[in-house]
Amino acid sequence: MSDADYLSLQRLTLAHGAATVVDALDLTVQRGEIVALLGPSGCGKTTTMRAIAGLLNPRSGTIHLGGRDITHIAPNKRDIGLVFQSYALFPHLTVAENLAFGLRLRHLSAAEIAKRVEAMLETVDLAGMGDRLPRQLSGGQQQRVALARAIVVEPRLLLLDEPLSNLDASLRMEMRGELRRLQQTLGITMIYVTHDQSEALALADRVAVMRAGKIEQLADPETVFDYPSTPFIARFMGFDAVFPIVDDKLESATGGQMPYGDAGQLPVNTKALAWRPRNIVIGSGPYRAHVILASYLGDTVEYLLDTPLGEIKAATDAAAPRHPIGKAVAFDLPLAKAARLDTAH
Secondary structure (H helix, E strand, O other): OOHHHOEEEEEEEEEEOOEEEEEEEEEEEOOOOEEEEEOOOOOOHHHHHHHHHOOOOOOEEEEEEOOEEOOOOOHHHOOEEEEOOOOOOOOOOOHHHHHHHHHHHOOOOHHHHHHHHHHHHHHOOOOOOOOOOHHHOOHHHHHHHHHHHHHOOOOOEEEEEOOOOOOOHHHHHHHHHHHHHHHHHHOOOEEEEEOOHHHHHHHOOEEEEEEOOEEEEEEOHHHHHHOOOOHHHHHHOOOOEEEEEEOOEEEOOOOOEEEOOOHHHOOOOOOEEEEOHHHOEEEEEEEEEEEEEEEEOOOEEEEEEEEOOEEEEEEEEOOOOOOOOOOEEEEEOOHHHOEEEOOOO
16 A cells, blocks of 8 residues: 555545535545645534544544545544643643653553653653643643544654644644644654634645635645635635626625726636735825725734725835825736636635
């Protein structure tokens, strides 16, 4: 079996009662790869992870791991590690005892357990803390223990469900780096479930953006960020201005239209264009708008413009000339800075 098929989901359909949550999903993950399942609440990402872990029986489809069909194998027979948002540490056990718990279930010798626990504490930078209880640790340290407990049993696959959401911003950044370091050091295959775009982009080798139980785009982080394939993904990745092209005009969801001067340069398969606020030029260009709102954000100033297409966000460097509320301004939507979408919906 090839590494490209290390984890394989084929036509996986999952349901809660009569409601289909994931519909005929296909996904393959390479050995040693991190794939992020990214999307808003209710898109099916956590449900997919639960099925891989064996916590939910599929309505149809198959799950293969390492060449073995595990679709109907009990969770404790799948050799899969789980890290949850809540950490789920045993509060009455020390750090070392938390790590040793899964090893004892595998009937390893006391000497082997002690050796593995000590090595893992070193790996996650918790050496000397084995005798502490979880309540004596910081949030970041507790997260390291949860990771170490899942990894010390040497699972074939590690599933992480929003594991950093309980941490503050600085700790999240620190733990992102720690997760990536651990993965590269140990070569573990990971599925990372998150609704946070920055986490997915920073951690994953590939990002699967999910919507309504389907994968809408699967690509490396740079491609998903710069070249979203649909309007939904464009908006989810920060392209606030997304407009279908109708008869060489940009059209808004509210029915507003604006002739687009660069339309003749568009590839024939371009159905919509999308811009991030920082890619919209304000102060020059062929179009006219009025400033509705100006917000200072430190190194940038964000504007809300009233345009023929409706309200559009634009952002400039804080050092650029300011545009007061109520001012009539020129603006541009440069084709070179746009994401070109092959679908309008």
